[in-house]
Amino acid sequence: MKINRRDFLKTTAVTAGVIATSGLTEGALVKAAHAAEPQTRVVKTNCRNCTGDCGVLAHVRDGRVIKLEGNPEFERSEGALCTKGLSGIQALYHPNRLKYPMERVGARGENKWKRISWDEAIDKIAQKLMEVRKKYGAEAVLGSTGGGGNPNFFSVGRFLDTFDSPNWFEPGAAQCYMPRTLTFMMMCGMGIGGAPSLGDSSCLEAYFYREKTMRCFVIWGTAPSYHGPSQAGRVIAEIRAYGAKTVVIDPRFTPDASKADIWLPIRPGTDVALQLAWIRYIIDKKHYDSDFVLRWTNLPFLVNTKTKMAMRESDLKSGGDKDTFVVWDAKTKSAKAMQYPYDEKLSPALEGRYTVNGIEYKTGFQLLKERAEPWTLKRAGETCWLNPDDIERAIKLYVAGPAGIGLGVATDQNPNSTQAAQGVGVLDMIMGNVEKPGTVLQRYNDKGLAGQLTAGTSTPLAHFLSEKQLNKRLGGIEHKGMLHWWTAHPSSILEAIKTGKPYPLKVWIERSGNKLGTVANTYEWAEAMKKFEFIVHMYMYPTSFSMNADILLPLNEWLESDAVVNSFNKLYARQAATHLFETVNEAWVWARIAKRCGELGHQGCKDAFDPAKTAPEAPYYDTYEEQLSACVSIVGMTWDEYKKRAPIEINPMNVWRTYYNYKEIDPKTGKPRGFDTPTKKCEVYLESFIELGRTGKPFTTYPLPPASKDYDPLPYFIEPEESPNKPIAKNFPLVMTNGRLPVWHHCTLRNIPYLREIFPVAEIWVNPVDAKKYGVSQGDWVWVESLRGKTRARALLTEGIAPGVVYMERFWNPENIETSTQGWKEMNVNILSKNTPPFNDVCGTYTLRGYQVKIYKAPEGAPEGVWIKPKQFQPWMQQPSAPTPIVTLKNSSGGK
Numbered sequence: 001m002k003i004n005r006r007d008f009l010k011t012t013a014v015t016a017g018v019i020a021t022s023g024l025t026e027g028a029l030v031k032a033a034h035a036a037e038p039q040t041r042v043v044k045t046n047c048r049n050c051t052g053d054c055g056v057l058a059h060v061r062d063g064r065v066i067k068l069e070g071n072p073e074f075e076r077s078e079g080a081l082c083t084k085g086l087s088g089i090q091a092l093y094h095p096n097r098l099k100y101p102m103e104r105v106g107a108r109g110e111n112k113w114k115r116i117s118w119d120e121a122i123d124k125i126a127q128k129l130m131e132v133r134k135k136y137g138a139e140a141v142l143g144s145t146g147g148g149g150n151p152n153f154f155s156v157g158r159f160l161d162t163f164d165s166p167n168w169f170e171p172g173a174a175q176c177y178m179p180r181t182l183t184f185m186m187m188c189g190m191g192i193g194g195a196p197s198l199g200d201s202s203c204l205e206a207y208f209y210r211e212k213t214m215r216c217f218v219i220w221g222t223a224p225s226y227h228g229p230s231q232a233g234r235v236i237a238e239i240r241a242y243g244a245k246t247v248v249i250d251p252r253f254t255p256d257a258s259k260a261d262i263w264l265p266i267r268p269g270t271d272v273a274l275q276l277a278w279i280r281y282i283i284d285k286k287h288y289d290s291d292f293v294l295r296w297t298n299l300p301f302l303v304n305t306k307t308k309m310a311m312r313e314s315d316l317k318s319g320g321d322k323d324t325f326v327v328w329d330a331k332t333k334s335a336k337a338m339q340y341p342y343d344e345k346l347s348p349a350l351e352g353r354y355t356v357n358g359i360e361y362k363t364g365f366q367l368l369k370e371r372a373e374p375w376t377l378k379r380a381g382e383t384c385w386l387n388p389d390d391i392e393r394a395i396k397l398y399v400a401g402p403a404g405i406g407l408g409v410a411t412d413q414n415p416n417s418t419q420a421a422q423g424v425g426v427l428d429m430i431m432g433n434v435e436k437p438g439t440v441l442q443r444y445n446d447k448g449l450a451g452q453l454t455a456g457t458s459t460p461l462a463h464f465l466s467e468k469q470l471n472k473r474l475g476g477i478e479h480k481g482m483l484h485w486w487t488a489h490p491s492s493i494l495e496a497i498k499t500g501k502p503y504p505l506k507v508w509i510e511r512s513g514n515k516l517g518t519v520a521n522t523y524e525w526a527e528a529m530k531k532f533e534f535i536v537h538m539y540m541y542p543t544s545f546s547m548n549a550d551i552l553l554p555l556n557e558w559l560e561s562d563a564v565v566n567s568f569n570k571l572y573a574r575q576a577a578t579h580l581f582e583t584v585n586e587a588w589v590w591a592r593i594a595k596r597c598g599e600l601g602h603q604g605c606k607d608a609f610d611p612a613k614t615a616p617e618a619p620y621y622d623t624y625e626e627q628l629s630a631c632v633s634i635v636g637m638t639w640d641e642y643k644k645r646a647p648i649e650i651n652p653m654n655v656w657r658t659y660y661n662y663k664e665i666d667p668k669t670g671k672p673r674g675f676d677t678p679t680k681k682c683e684v685y686l687e688s689f690i691e692l693g694r695t696g697k698p699f700t701t702y703p704l705p706p707a708s709k710d711y712d713p714l715p716y717f718i719e720p721e722e723s724p725n726k727p728i729a730k731n732f733p734l735v736m737t738n739g740r741l742p743v744w745h746h747c748t749l750r751n752i753p754y755l756r757e758i759f760p761v762a763e764i765w766v767n768p769v770d771a772k773k774y775g776v777s778q779g780d781w782v783w784v785e786s787l788r789g790k791t792r793a794r795a796l797l798t799e800g801i802a803p804g805v806v807y808m809e810r811f812w813n814p815e816n817i818e819t820s821t822q823g824w825k826e827m828n829v830n831i832l833s834k835n836t837p838p839f840n841d842v843c844g845t846y847t848l849r850g851y852q853v854k855i856y857k858a859p860e861g862a863p864e865g866v867w868i869k870p871k872q873f874q875p876w877m878q879q880p881s882a883p884t885p886i887v888t889l890k891n892s893s894g895g896k
Contacts, residue, residue, distance in 0.1 A: 044071060044646075046565045046574040048151055048558035049084040049091075050745040051200050052077070053153040053565045056085060058577040065089055065559055065577050072228065073647065076207060076567050082228035083743050087752045088559050092580070093878030094751060096542050096814070098554035099581035105395050108530075108548050111818050118582065118592075119552055126596035128534045129163065132506045133602075139472050142493065142505045143168035146512025147176065147746050151563045152586040154458040156511055157486050159590040161621075162608040163597065166473035167488045167505070171518035171692040172412075172746075174482060174489070174843040179412045182484040182843065183421035186688045188434065188441060189676025196424060196440040198224045198232040198406040203440045204568065205404065208657075209238040213438030214404060216397045216457040220424065221271060222408020225255040232406075247394045249274070250410070251737050252765065252807055253800030262394045265802045267385040268737040269720040269850025272416045275423030276717060277380030282371035282430060287399040289432030293350065295341065295431055296662065296674075297682045299365035300348040301325045302335060302356070308713060310687055311361060313337040325679060328354050328363065335361075340680060341672050366683035368426065371714045375703070377427050383717075385802060401431065402438030410739065415718060416839045418481060422686065429682045435660050443661050446566070446650050453564040453571060453631050458587060460486045464604050466730050467702035472503070472599040478707050479844030480692050482701035489844040490519065491616040491835045497528040511555075511586055514543035516824040517812040518749035520835035520846055521788050526824075538589060541751060543819055544824040554583040561585055562628055562639065569656035571635070573646035578652045587627060591620040617620050658771070686713040689842065711842050721838055722787075722851040724804060732786060732852035734770065735805045738829060744809070751814040753873035760868045762811035762827035764793035765801040766855065774855055784808060786832035788849060792863050795855075806853065815872075816865045826863035871891035 040061040046053045055074020059067035068088055072079035101121035108111030114480055116124075122135060132140050141163060143156040147170070150551045157168045165533070172178075180195035190193070195201050199222065206214060224232030236256060240246055250259040257263040266274060282288050293299050302311040302325075313320030316335055327348035329336040335356045336346055350365045362370075377388035397403075405428060411420035433439040474496055475489020476482060482489060497505050508529070512518075519525045520763055528537065529548050537546045538553035546552055560579045565572040598606035607613040608620045621627040628639035642648070650656060664673045674680030678688060689711040691697050696704035722728050724735055750756065764784055766776060776782055780795045784806070793808050801807050808829045816823040825831065834847035 022642070040066070040868045043575060043577040044573070045559070045577060046074070046563075046572055047085040047088065048489075048561070048563075048574065049088065049749065050228065051147070052228050053567065053572075053574075054081055054085055054230050055079075055572065056081065056088070057495055058088075058465055060577050062459065063578055066094060074572065075570075076202065078234070082229040083755060083758070084745060084749060085230070085722075087749060087755055090752045090754060090876070090878060091540070091749065092557045092559045092578070094541060094876060095878070096751065096876070097557075097581070098539065098552055099583070100554060101582070102552045104550045108550075109822065111547060111737070118584075118623060121553060122589075122592045122596050125536055125551060125593055126600055128507060129593070129597060130600045130602065132533070133163070136506055139167060139469060140504055140506040141165040141792065142508045144508070144510045144512065144515065145170050146515070146518065147172050150456045150512060150586075151561070152511075154460055155487075155587050155590045157460050158458055158510070159594060161464045162594050162604050163487075163602065164464065164466055164469050164604055166465060166469045166476065167493060169488050169490045169493055170485075170512075171490065171515065172409075173485055173487050174417065174479070174840065174845045175413050175848055176409050177412060178481070178487075179417035179840065179843050179845060180299070180407060180421045182481050183418050183686075184425060184441075185484070186677070186683065186686060186692075187422070187425045187429070188682045189441060190441065194441070194443070195421070196405055196407050196428070198222050198236075198408065198548060199227050202231065203404060203406050204444070205438065205440055205442055206235045206239055206406075207568075209235065209242050209244075211437070212244075213402060214239055214244050215401060215438060216245045216247070216403035218249070218394075218398055218403065218405040219256055219260070220249045220405055220407050221410030221420075222406055223250060223252070223254040223256055223740055226404070226742045227408075227745075229742055242262055245397045245399055245400075246390055249394075250739075251802060251805050252739055253798070254739075259783040261397060262390060264384075264386050264390060264394060265805075267383070267724075267802075268410075268735050269414045269723075270384040270717070271411045271420045272423050272715055272717040273375060273383045274386070274391070275379050275420065275427065275715060276372045276375035277377055277391060279423070279426055279430070280367065280375050281377065281392070281395050282399060283369050283372065288430040290350070290515045292432035293365065293430055294348055296434070297364075297684045298325070298679050298687075299363065299368065299430075299684050300327045300338070300350055301364050301679075301685070301753070302328060302354065302361040303364055303367060303685065303687075305360045305362055308687070308710065310364070310685070311335070311356070314358070323678075324543070326356075328352060328361075359496060367685060368714060370888060371716065381681075385804070392595065395571075398427075399431065401433065402436065403431070403433060404428065404438070404440030404547050406440065410737070410849060412845065413738070414720060414850045415838050415845055415846040415847065417840045418842040419712075419715040419717070419840075426684050426715060428441060429684050433661060434682060434832075442657075442659075444569075445656050445658065445661075446569070449571070449634060449650055453634060461608060461614060461617055462486060462701050464608065464614075465701070465737070470700070470702055471704065475844050477705055479839065480696050480704065480707060481711075481840075481842035482844060483692075483696055485768050486699075489839075491839065491844070491846055494528055494804070494835065496532055498524070504531075505538075506532060507534045508532050509538075510545060510549075511538045513539060514545055514812050515745045515823065516544040516822070517810050517828055517830060520833040520848055522824060522828060522831045523789050524835070538586060540583070541814075542817060543747075543814070544812060544822040547817055547822045553589060554581060555589075556583045558587050559852060562643070564628075564631060564642075566650075569650050569653050570647040571650060573643045575643050585624050588624045591622070591627075594620055595622070596679070667857060687714050692842070707841070709841070718838070720850045721847065722834065724852070728787075728852050732854045733804070734853050734855065736784075736829070736851055736853045737805060737807050737833065737849045738785070738809055739807060740811055747810060747812060750812055751876060753876040756867065756873050757870045761862070761866060762793040762808060762829070763796045764855065765796050765798050765807040767801050767803045767805070768797050769800060769803040770806070770855075771795065771797045775857055780859050783858045784832060784853055784855050786834075786853045788834065789831040791825065791828050791831045792858055793829075794862075806855065813866050814865075815867045819865055821863075821865075826866055
């Protein structure tokens with residue numbers, strides 16, 4: 001999208017006039033920035049350039065944000081702010097921002113557009129949706145979203161539920177966070193924020209480092225100093241300073257690895273093998289917490305070796321309770337029902353094989369022990385390319401505890417994804433590292449408010465999606481774990497686009513940055529996009545994806561947006577510091593499309609504005625301010641009142657943060673509260689995975705047909721499909737991995753001049769041993785190639801990556817979006833990644849890490865047109881302009 005500085009400044013000055021031309025913008029936009037403010041005012045807000053939500057003080061003068069600094073009142077960041085947050089001003093005033101709705105007038109990819117009003121844009125989208133619904137069915141409408149700066153993550157799914165389409169996806173989801181949130185929810189009932197993630201769930205116990213209760217932190221597949229310097233990275237440094245030991249399991253020698261007591265540079269894709277070795281060692285050496293395992297896990301329960309299901313009292317005797325489980329009593333040498341929470345008269349056997357009524361049973365613990373038995377330290381060392389002595393040293397630090405494991409996105413990005421989350425869950429649970437001081441797995445008493453408030457009205461309207469349509473969800477029967485986030489399967493979607501089977505997809509509405517930088521096997525997606533009749537892209541600035549759209553919709557930057565943010569025991573307010581152009585909040589866009597579809601005869605869309613019909617979920621609202629006020633009405637305020645009073649304490653710290661919550665007596669039953677699982681115990685043997693695969697419970701609104709095979713209730717290791725141990729290694733000898741960098745979050749911010757000066761091009765880390773073997777020198781441009789394609793990167797020779805492994809982060813080049821490459825072909829690692837089977841059985845995860853590549857010198861040098869030198873980024877710098885006029889708009893709320 002070309003626009004020179006003069007046009008940018010001119011457009012800024014006439015914003016008041018163009019707003020008046022669009023009736024829908026009444027109730028859609030915040031008040032424009034005030035022009036002649038005599039003093040600088042400070043707006044307390046929260047960043048959203050990653051998931052951290054760091055507190056920010058935005059200094060505003062003459063309607064412009066002139067300075068950003070960290071807010072010390074926000075406890076998790078304590079006044080720190082990283083480069084991503086500090087780039088907010090450059091993102092806000094970027095000359096290439098999407099400023100108003102536009103419609104394509106040339107061929108796709110020509111980058112020819114005309115400006116249209118919001119009324120026109122919403123009407124054109126709704127008309128097309130209704131046309132396609134009538135001709136092909138609602139399932140022909142595809143939606144997608146993305147992470148990064150997106151506080152309305154589930155808004156696309158909410159709209160498609162309303163429209164009765166089952167098909168939306170996010171390039172992360174099964175490849176980012178979902179495998180962990182799903183698994184830990186089912187293992188110990190800790191909900192979507194209960195996974196041990198330093199990025200999203202934050203592993204909050206680590207932030208109380210001054211108490212010195214956490215004595216070891218295992219940083220597994222995550223790089224906190226890179227992904228979250230102002231929060232997670234800082235906290236890891238603090239716990240080390242207060243005496244805690246750290247273990248880093250990562251192929252890269254990150255700053256966290258450089259300070260760790262032990263670094264295990266694991267071969268990508270082999271994490272579950274290492275976890276099984278840890279489990280075996282802990283069981284063999286009897287380091288596990290036998291009391292916790294006996295009383296608060298399901299491992300003593302007898303399991304039918306044929307059906308894989310735990311024995312119930314109803315299996316033991318006629319009239320027995322189907323929700324009471326059975327153990328082998330060592331005293332009476334017989335099977336006995338174990339009344340919740342524990343029967344002191346019994347002596348449950350933890351290990352063993354037993355015959356009851358002619359049927360063979362084993363304890364869950366016995367099955368776990370047998371699963372881990374082959375994984376000696378020696379075998380794990382050979383498989384994972386690690387020194388067995390180093391593995392043992394790491395385990396000894398962990399078992400000395402109290403300890404926790406922070407599990408990162410790395411294990412979410414190969415077909416062993418849910419199994420890796422299980423492995424970590426098993427380790428912490430058999431060690432009793434649950435709800436005790438110094439451990440990661442905790443529940444906090446937020447009165448249920450934080451989730452409701454921060455979700456707002458972006459939560460799914462699952463009951464609006466009909467049974468018929470749910471059964472049509474692409475990949476949804478085979479990979480029922482996706483029901484946890486209510487999404488479809490990306491690779492199944494791609495296959496349907498390409499083949500038209502089981503049905504065609506005709507409309508794609510996308511909300512995020514650059515899908516062509518984040519989806520695996522990008523060339524296939526780029527070709528498949530040509531089959532769509534209609535594509536809508538809503539974002540803050542144009543990307544490679546935009547070049548293929550029919551309608552572009554401009555969204556708020558985070559400095560223009562309002563939302564509820566929670567941290568520890570308090571609720572904060574992200575609030576607009578200013579507002580530019582005709583940008584709006586994403587939630588308002590979906591509500592307007594639903595409204596118009598309702599007017600055109602869609603009953604579900606009409607009903608979505610009726611609170612009686614959406615209950616227990618919130619309805620859609622006519623303005624974003626109404627939506628926000630409805631959210632914070634839970635705390636008895638309007639949005640304006642909430643902004644003035646935030647931060648608001650949910651509970652005193654000593655009530656919000658308590659330990660051993662599972663022992664708390666439930667006044668309704670007179671028994672301990674336990675965990676939010678079917679057994680009320682930590683379900684290390686994950687029988688509920690079997691039930692999920694067979695029926696879709698506990699997530700489905702309607703019973704679903706079974707998957708082709710049962711999901712395994714225990715973690716297991718599968719060798720990557722592309723592996724250095726397979727014939728493919730002859731032509732593609734190197735294992736590819738990815739990972740975060742401190743200047744980016746996913747594919748965002750590649751157009752920020754200061755950040756690109758820091759990191760102008762994609763690098764590939766190569767061990768000097770491999771560099772010599774393949775004729776590559778420091779700084780050389782190289783081709784990186786897989787079975788799926790090739791792309792370029794600049795070689796960084798370093799011993800910070802093991803021989804046989806290379807690292808490359810995804811990249812795209814906004815400076816080239818008007819060229820034939822559209823900016824995604826130059827140095828994009830996801831051209832190489834693998835989106836074909838095998839998939840994770842539960843979630844459908846494909847392979848973004850742990851596949852085979854080769855490298856060779858690129859005689860052509862750098863890709864054509866990419867910017868490398870600082871002066872080249874000058875066109876992206878904001879420039880001073882005349883003060884913005886004061887504009888007052890009636891019901892001006894939706895753009896926040």
